[in-house]
Amino acid sequence: MPAQEGLRLDEIVSRLGGSLEGDGSVIVSQVGSLASAGPGQIAFLAHPKYRQQLQITLAAAVIVPPQFAGDTALPRIIHHNAYAYYARVVALLNPSASRPAGVHPSAVVHSLVPSSASIGENVVIGQNVVIGQNVTLYPGCIIGDGVSIGDDSLLYPNVVIYHHCVIGRRALIQAGAVIGSDGFGFAKEGERWVKIPQIGRVVIGDDVEIGANTSIDRGALDDTMIGHGVKLDNQIQIAHNVVIGDHVAMAGCVGIAGSTKIGRRCTIGGAGMITGHLELTDDVHISAGTLVSKSLRKPGQYTSIFPLEVHEEWLRNAAQIKRLAKLAKRVSDLEKKLEEMEKTS
Amino acid sequence: MPAQEGLRLDEIVSRLGGSLEGDGSVIVSQVGSLASAGPGQIAFLAHPKYRQQLQITLAAAVIVPPQFAGDTALPRIIHHNAYAYYARVVALLNPSASRPAGVHPSAVVHSLVPSSASIGENVVIGQNVVIGQNVTLYPGCIIGDGVSIGDDSLLYPNVVIYHHCVIGRRALIQAGAVIGSDGFGFAKEGERWVKIPQIGRVVIGDDVEIGANTSIDRGALDDTMIGHGVKLDNQIQIAHNVVIGDHVAMAGCVGIAGSTKIGRRCTIGGAGMITGHLELTDDVHISAGTLVSKSLRKPGQYTSIFPLEVHEEWLRNAAQIKRLAKLAKRVSDLEKKLEEMEKTS
């Protein structure tokens, strides 16, 4: 899907900033990596380790940070954050197909919808729903009573928002995501579980992206809170009353258990799992596959992974894990014995 | 969403049991924790560690177990299981909005439906489906041919039930759950996989809750079986021919592989994973993030987690894991040497 026409470099700079060196009339119609870009494409250098590729790229132009501007004779856009600039050029060259404003006749809508909104096939909107300007609901989305969705938000197909949840502005929600399902709250009575009705909401800030088939539970009494600028990948589970700070990013398959609070700018690698009622301070980074079962009060990176081995090696070493406390005791015994021997010798 | 009106304490006791001390005419309209509750709210003491909060709570009334009834002068409901009582008070004060009985004109229904059922927008019901009394299907649910859904069950939006599956009474199924998808069964033939058609069903008991985007596969030949009172959180995967005993609870992101049998009253923490063809006896409890790859014949709690560390610490210790069998051998060698030295000295 190459961009149809293309833009002159000086047009790009006039829209996105940065400074231009070389021929501003060069037209680029698509982006590419330094290694793969060809004629008509613009590449970028975001990391010094790819610096060599500047010499051999076939790209028509490049985006570079100031310190590498002298490394190439190609027409170039100079910007201190070449990667973020690249992200904006991708958007410029590949405008997403917008869906037509208006309500498709197959949609069932029980609330007022602004004329700038695009309500797709078979969408269902409940009562007392507030839909912002330019909101796009792809086919099959189901919006419960009393929901509010901020301006310029876009929901891909089959997203479900339960009653009374609040979605901020410029949200991007991928297909199959579920927002506002009941939290997992039960009281034990004999051997049975008695359901605790979940009467809180999910409240989501502005500029949040939520991945495909991700689920976010509503709060038990208070609300589950997702801050501004949070980015959640696919297949994530956010339990009731979790509070996520601004600009947190979580990779796929992460799970956050109930009432845990995650500070600003934290990142959680794929399949990371945080147990309930914890607090992670700002700027905590959790490695992929790591289980966190205690609060983390200091910024930094944390890890809990058994190292990968060929299966037979693993068998040998894993067997010793079960004897590790005993092994430590044996080493202590040896140390004592040796100390005594040294004394007596 | 505070409850509209409120209830007198003596009304609550007359409906839910327990005994009353203090002014029964006090009206409460919502619940809260001891720490957060204010006027018009009823709090509860479920665990002795919060006993101090009884002295300072601003709640209008409290639910307490008998042994702590003397700790407060507030109007109080006394019940041995204050937490389960609280769960019922939440339900009483926050009746869920019921959807209107009848079939929405946008639904496509190929079976008879009782007049007490509520069939939402764009629901699709196949042939030979049996829908019980007072069943509620939210918009977008798709019910395959020959399915049976018991009385008083409620399915949130976009739930899919495949053909011939059986759902018990009072089921509560959150949005996006899939019941009865094909089990993952293939026979190897050269480098190809030949599909084994999955002709069993999923059979679910009464009083089961199933979380958002959870999936339960149908059996290969026999059925996948979910017992009474089982509670499954979001993003869970139950493979074909799994058998889950009554009153089991599983937190989010759990996976149970094929043909595994889980006893009554087991609990599985978030992201716990049980491999296939195992048996867990009754009252086994699996910690969050734990992988179970052998049968467990004794009740108790089981764990398999690498402890969390700051990443640099983890690097140092994880490096030693790969030398652990060798380390154990070195300790054995030291013990032998020392023993010989003691003999000869």
Place this chain on the structure above:
Amino acid sequence: MPAQEGLRLDEIVSRLGGSLEGDGSVIVSQVGSLASAGPGQIAFLAHPKYRQQLQITLAAAVIVPPQFAGDTALPRIIHHNAYAYYARVVALLNPSASRPAGVHPSAVVHSLVPSSASIGENVVIGQNVVIGQNVTLYPGCIIGDGVSIGDDSLLYPNVVIYHHCVIGRRALIQAGAVIGSDGFGFAKEGERWVKIPQIGRVVIGDDVEIGANTSIDRGALDDTMIGHGVKLDNQIQIAHNVVIGDHVAMAGCVGIAGSTKIGRRCTIGGAGMITGHLELTDDVHISAGTLVSKSLRKPGQYTSIFPLEVHEEWLRNAAQIKRLAKLAKRVSDLEKKLEEMEKTS
């Protein structure tokens, strides 16, 4: 759901091959295991460890490999791959109910559809979509603009295919799967994340099965590629630009991070997790619950699991993990000391 009528053994052999010994007129109407099969059922012996059961099975007939053909007097079909043969007999005896060809009036279809296709209730098909012969779309599927779906593919309810993705022939996609959602790509700018538009596609080969609620992200620039004959279980996450070789199989809850390449015939156990930008060569097998964070250049099985223990034992041994580097140092010190003592004695 027993098969209605049944087939003579000689009919089965004439359709599926293999050789027949004993009475070919015996009619079987369903399959079963050696232990559970009864009259009218055909069982199979796929593994020598079940050989004893050949003597006591109540099955009407059996499928056996040549080396065990003499172990039973029952009518028998002899085939070198009894398990794959059994898979085909299951399919023969249990033909899946086919849905009627044609477009249900409740579907909203913006493209041409061949008359052999079955388009179910409330399906939405965008513009410029190519639907192959005999394609079946169950209710609620949503197919984006420019998608192509190969002949004989079947999508269960509520599957979402984003714009321009390509699905091969004979695909089988379980309910709630999402194909082509945006990859998780952002550039950091200050504390904010700038979205990188994801303009690649997902391209899926022939004979692929995709599980319930599984998600596969579209590529950033290039495409995410799924080879021929790949089998993906439920709740799997495939990130952008992943390349999966032919005949790979992944069990439930697996996650593959961005740009990772997986060779042919690899298998990944349940909840296995592969981090990004790695390469796994052909015939690599990853154990359940294993995290892979480096490329694997040699075929074989790999594992990274903390061994399961009773929780109290685990506490004791896990505590030592945090002192493991120190323990190794202490053992080295002991070795040196002992060496010195031996020298001096």
